[in-house]
Amino acid sequence: MSASSALQDLLRFLIQEAKLPLSLALSKIPLLQKSSLSTPEQIAKAKPADLLPIIEDEKQRKQLLAAAKRVVKKRAAGEDAHGAESPSKKRKRGEASLFEVKAEQTPEELEAGLALPDGAAAEEELQEKVLFTNRAPLVLAMTVTLLKYTMPEQPLSSRLSLAQAYVSLTSRARAVSLGIEKDSAEAEGWGEGLAEVEVMGKRIRVLRRWGYEAKTDQPVESEAGVKTEDDPAAVKQEDEVDEAQQEEPALWGLDLEALKKSKTETINVLKAQSATTANIPIHTPQSARAYLFKSFDSPPSTASGKKPTAVAKAAEKAQNLGMLLQTIEILFQSWLVAITPQELEKRIWGWYVQVRPDVEHGVAGWGGKNELKLGKILALRRAADG
Structure with missing residues (x-):
């Protein structure tokens, strides 16, 4: 596999399988490669401590490890008798677009995969x-x-x-x-x-x-732009959105x-x-x-x-x-x-x-x-x- 293909595969895994934001995924690729963690198989074998210097957020580390193990398990189920991925499966996987919507995606997965970056600059x-x-x-x-x-x-x-x-x-x-x-x-x-x-x-x-219908556990934003689950006004806004979804x-x-x-x-x-x-x-x-x-x-x-x-x-x-x-x-x-x-x-x-x-x-x-x-x-x- 060429270096370019390997890079695209890693980026696709981080975004589509591990559900990491694109900007975060792009920034972590060099660190993962430097640590010889360039494939789901390598990441799945890593210890949480190995990922700590690369992914600071504990939830995202667990998310990455779980996704890697899930992918490895899926690939193992699709291997041929000699333990190699079939050419047709490999070709189809390689041809998938980075931004492609998979047919088996749930609405929640689709919406999560379309997330836009949140700026946090001063x-x-x-x-x-x-x-x-x-x-x-x-x-x-x-x-x-x-x-x-x-x-x-x-x-x-x-x-x-x-x-x-x-x-x-x-x-x-x-x-x-x-x-x-x-x-x-x-x-x-x-x-x-x-x-x-x-x-x-x-x-x-x-x-x-x-x-x-795409249900989400994310709290709505209050008028000041701060996400909250306890603000009565925010809860009311969420209820109004739910009612609107039923009508439109x-x-x-x-x-x-x-x-x-x-x-x-x-x-x-x-x-x-x-x-x-x-x-x-x-x-x-x-x-x-x-x-x-x-x-x-x-x-x-x-x-x-x-x-x-x-x-x-x-x-x-x-x-x-x-x-x-x-x-x-x-x-x-x-x-x-x-x-x-x-x-x-x-x-x-x-x-x-x-x-x-x-x-x-x-x-x-x-x-x-x-x-x-x-x-x-x-x-x-x-x-x-x-």
Whole structure:
């Protein structure tokens, strides 16, 4: 097995099997490799003391060991008579995408695998932080965070899908106005008659996920953003979310452009509203999540030196994403003490316009990248006496 394949296998194991956050997994890979703990088999044989210098959190250490032993047991059951994994199983396992949803995943496993990084930087660090990105992923990050407040009944998988649908719709409209693309599928009537929700003033065509329930033991966040299980207001909010889930099903954001290309008749989509998503193109949460993780780089450096490894670069981008999401949360929560989520929604685009990366006008600036200063986002916070 090549070093690259071994690295991908280890990263996949840490994220999908051990359920470690991506940023944490990326930061621990070099330490695991240095300690000759690069495979589930090696980790399963390790003693807890061997992992202590690598994984400080006791719960995560136990999680890692349990996952390694579980994987080893599964592989042993799939071995052939000579004790080797069959070529077909090995090939299928190797071909699995890092962000792929396994068919046997439960809703809880799906949602856990889509978790986004939590930033824990000091405000002084956020004030000085500068990222390097283009505009679309910033819209995606702001929208997926907003939907947590405007559509709290929707699981993270749905919020990612709906946010990506919004970004696709706005990007397509912009491309049409610049003459880069022809009329959008929406404008040509491909969404006619389909269920829809409104996100920041735009109609998003959706597919209802009837019967999808993802229960979680995580406490809800209070108004101040502190997770609590004892706060009566938080418990009330959780009850309201449960009631909303009973009334409104989880949703997928439909990919109308893909629907148009596939020439799937709208009537088939309408039938699928109460049946199955088979062959109906949606904006997958995995692609939206992967887009977020790869889009927020650090500004280019002119200093000469050793080029960072792919793992180090991915870890850096994951950390940058966490800091951006933390900054957006701080902005939103500063306003939510005084206005409703629906009122907040009306302000998002204006804020985006004020902080988005500067690029050339027109076609020349399409997809262009530039600096995104988190300090400019923090400057939009509601004044304490406002």
